[in-house]
């Protein structure tokens with residue numbers, strides 16, 4: 001069954017601020033969708049609503065076969081937000097293995113695959129608190145994808161990445177879509193945005209294309 005997420009008339013307000021206004025959009029599995037727009041246009045808010053991490057003030061979100069309840073959707077969610085959540089005293093390897101275990105994946109296999117995919121071997125055994133920003137980001141993405149999630153939501157995933165890591169991430173993002181996942185990302189990087197099959201542009205909380 002093909003996967004999708006659909007928003008119908010989604011509005012999100014924070015007090016007097018209208019972060020999203022009547023958004024209708026459908027995101028299909030097997031494609032990479034890129035959300036674009038200026039600072040404050042509502043991109044992160046949209047991603048949080050798609051990931052069940054925020055609730056719309058008005059309107060509906062239909063996750064279809066991804067799940068009916070928030071818990072069901074979160075079980076198949078791979079999320080990278082602005083803060084890279086990781087245990088600083090544990091190594092990258094331990095962080096990825098823990099994420100794998102929590103998701104019911106065999107930890108060693110989870111690490112091996114992540115290590116190959118994101119080239120983590122050279123720093124994987126050091127504590128995360130000693131990492132550079134880009135190294136942290138690579139671990140964050142590796143952790144998010146360790147369970148082959150069906151819904152992949154990435155908020156500025158190239159933050160801190162060098163050209164080589166950005167290219168690697170582009171390949172990974174395509175692979176995730178190829179296996180059928182709904183992949184939606186936010187980026188300010190025009191070169192990386194070309195990974196998108198579909199582009200959704202927000203202006204002051206409204207979809208303009």
Ligand SMILES: Nc1ncnc2c1ncn2[C@@H]1O[C@H](COP(=O)(O)OP(=O)(O)OP(=O)(O)O)[C@@H](O)[C@H]1O
Pocket residue numbers: 014017018019037038039040041042043044045046
């Ligand atoms: N928790 C919050 N409380 C109050 N206002 C908020 C909150 N979160 C977001 N906003 C406001 O909602 C609007 C949309 O914010 P959002 O973070 O979705 O924008 P964005 O397009 O992701 O921006 P950026 O490109 O800067 O990351 C902004 O005006 C922001 O100030």
